[in-house]
Amino acid sequence: MERLQKVIAKSGITSRRKAEKMIVDGLIEVNGKVVTELGSKVTDQDEVKVEGVPIEKEKLLYFLFYKPRGVITSVSDDKHRKTVTDYFEEYEERLYPVGRLDYDTSGILIMTNDGDFTNLLLHPSHQINKEYIVKTDGIPSKEKLQLFKKGIRSEGDILKAKQVKVMSTEHKKNTAIIKIVLHQGKNRQIRRMFEAIGTPVRKLKREQFGFLTLDSLNAGEHRELTPQEVAELKKLAK
Structure with missing residues (x-):
C-alpha cells in the first residue's frame, strides 16, 4: 500500500505537496468515496479519481543494465554527454538509476521508476554487497x-x-x-x-x-528483472 498523495504524484498529474492540498480540499475520490485524510493509503486495485477523472498508474519497471564506460549516471547532462536514460528511450515510463557509477566506470546498474524500491536499496542501514x-x-x-x-x-x-x-x-x-x-x-x-x-x-x-551478475549482457544492453529477483532484492535489503 502507498500513501494516496504519493500515488497521485507518481501519475504525473501534480506534485505531492499539491496532491496533499487537493485531498484536504475534498477533490480526491477512492473507489467512489471522497477521501480527505492525508494518512490514507491505497493499493494498485483501488480506483483513484482527481476531480472526477481516474488517474493512470504508471507501471513499475525494473531493469538490470550493463553501463558502458563514458556514460553519465543521470537522467540528463548539461554538457550533452550520453546518459544511462538514453538506452531506455523506447519506454514511456520515467526511469532513473538506483545509485550511480562514475563516468569512467562500467558494470551493473539497476534502472527503475519505483522510488520506494530505490530508497530501500540505497538506505545506509541495508548492507547489500x-x-x-x-x-x-x-x-x-x-x-x-x-x-x-x-x-x-x-x-x-x-x-x-x-x-x-x-x-x-x-x-x-x-x-x-x-x-x-x-x-x-x-x-x-x-x-x-x-x-x-x-x-x-x-x-x-x-x-x-547482491546476487545479480551481468550474465550474458554486453555493454549497453539491459534486461528486465524478474518478479522473483525484485522480491529477493527487497528481502535482501530488509
Missing part, C-alpha cells in the same frame, strides 16, 4: 590493502571495504587486478581509496550487485 574488479597502476602491498577494511579517511569520509583480494599481478607492466566488495556507496569511493594508498585506478567495473 557490491563487487568490483579494479585494475591498478602499480601493485599495492597487502598491508596497504588491509587498511581498506579498517577504513581510509578521505575528504571527511571514512571509506571502508568489506572484502579485498588480489586476483593477479603483472610485474612487467606494474599492474594488479583486485576484487573489492563494498557496502558503502560514496562518490568515487574506490578511486579515492586507491588514490589514498598511492595506487591509482586504471580501470573499474562493477560485476555484482
